[in-house]
Amino acid sequence: MEPQYNNKSTAVKRLMREAQELSEPTDEYSAHPLEDNLFEWHFTMRGPQSSEFEGGIYHGRILLPTQYPMKPPNIILLTPNGRWEINKKICLSISSHHPETWQPSWSIRTALLALIAFMPTSSRGSLGALEYTPEERLNLAKKSQNWICDKCGQISHLLAKNKAKPLTKEESELINNVTFKGEDTEQVSKPSDQENQEVEINNEEPVFNNILPDFFKDALCSDIGMYLIYIIIALISILVARRFYSA
Ligand SMILES: [Zn+2]
Numbered sequence: 001m002e003p004q005y006n007n008k009s010t011a012v013k014r015l016m017r018e019a020q021e022l023s024e025p026t027d028e029y030s031a032h033p034l035e036d037n038l039f040e041w042h043f044t045m046r047g048p049q050s051s052e053f054e055g056g057i058y059h060g061r062i063l064l065p066t067q068y069p070m071k072p073p074n075i076i077l078l079t080p081n082g083r084w085e086i087n088k089k090i091c092l093s094i095s096s097h098h099p100e101t102w103q104p105s106w107s108i109r110t111a112l113l114a115l116i117a118f119m120p121t122s123s124r125g126s127l128g129a130l131e132y133t134p135e136e137r138l139n140l141a142k143k144s145q146n147w148i149c150d151k152c153g154q155i156s157h158l159l160a161k162n163k164a165k166p167l168t169k170e171e172s173e174l175i176n177n178v179t180f181k182g183e184d185t186e187q188v189s190k191p192s193d194q195e196n197q198e199v200e201i202n203n204e205e206p207v208f209n210n211i212l213p214d215f216f217k218d219a220l221c222s223d224i225g226m227y228l229i230y231i232i233i234a235l236i237s238i239l240v241a242r243r244f245y246s247a
Contacts, residue, residue: 003036003037003038005038009066010069010070011039011064011065011066011067011068011069012038014068014069015033015038015039015064015068016038018107018108018109019032019033019038021107021109022108022109024160024162025044025158025159025160025162026159026160026162026163026164026165027046027159027160027161027162027163027164028045028046028116028159028164029043029044029045029046029109029112029113029116029159029164030043030044030158030159030160031043031044031062031108031109031112034151038064039063039064039065039066039068040061040062040063040064041061041062041064041108042059042060042061042062042149042151042152043059043060043061043062043108043112044057044058044059044152044155044158044159045057045058045060045112045115045116046058046116046159047081047119047141047144048116048117048119048120051119051120052082052120052134052137052138052141053081053083053119053120053137053141054138054141055138055141055142055145056079056081056137056140056141056142056144056145057079057144057145057147057155057156057159058077058079058081058144058155059077059078059079059147059149059152059155059158060075060076060077060078060079061075061076061078062074062075062076062108062111063076065096069104069105069106069107070104071096071099071102072094072095072096072098072099072102072106072111073095073096073108073111074089074090074095074096075089075090075092075095075111075115076088076089076090077090078149079144079147079155080140080143080144081119081137081140081141081144082130082132082136082137082140083119083123083129083130083132083137084128084129084130085128085129085130088128089128090115090128091126091127091128091129092114092115092118094106094110094111094114094174095111097127103174105170106174109165109171110171110174113167113171113174113175114174114175117175
């Protein structure tokens with residue numbers, strides 16, 4: 001049975017429009033909402049050429065919050081790929097681990113394009129990221145072609161021959177931003193770092209996110225960073241407690 005949605009809801013209107021726009025699969029990606037849930041989509045993407053994922057076809061879930069597009073989607077990969085853990089939310093600067101960089105004008109297509117562009121970048125110990133060897137990744141890429149989703153079937157049938165729509169200017173900018181903002185903390189180009197800072201500050205997102213120094217934003221994305229933050233919080237608590245009792 002078709003579920004009933006509130007057609008006045010911004011998220012519903014927007015997702016219905018995106019489902020229409022993405023109804024034709026392309027050779028790079030495809031995505032569709034589940035029949036019984038407009039807020040859960042399944043996607044398929046091709047591994048980028050000239051990378052350790054070339055030849056791979058990867059499938060996953062996109063979970064949309066009810067506040068979409070004000071809040072970003074969550075992306076979860078299902079096909080073993082050697083880049084990201086499966087069945088775990090991916091930490092990208094456009095996914096919900098970094099809501100401060102998400103813009104309502106971005107879409108599921110933008111998120112998928114960013115994910116593809118991001119795949120060959122280095123993991124650097126980020127949450128949910130895997131450091132497999134190129135051989136292991138190529139091996140998984142080969143295996144992925146026969147991967148079957150229990151809801152969608154053989155995933156290699158979910159991509160088509162059609163070329164994807166070329167990138168708009170905003171999309172290319174976003175993808176550059178994501179690749180930069182993501183896990184690669186060893187970027188040296190300072191000027192663009194400042195540009196990104198400005199973009200973030202201009203966002204109408206909660207002030208709290210803008211106050212967070214970049215160090216913490218990156219730290220929040222890695223396991224070691226999380227432990228560091230816990231230790232810092234614990235130390236501050238001990239200091240406050242000592243002051244309180246010695247007074
Ligand atoms: Zn599926």
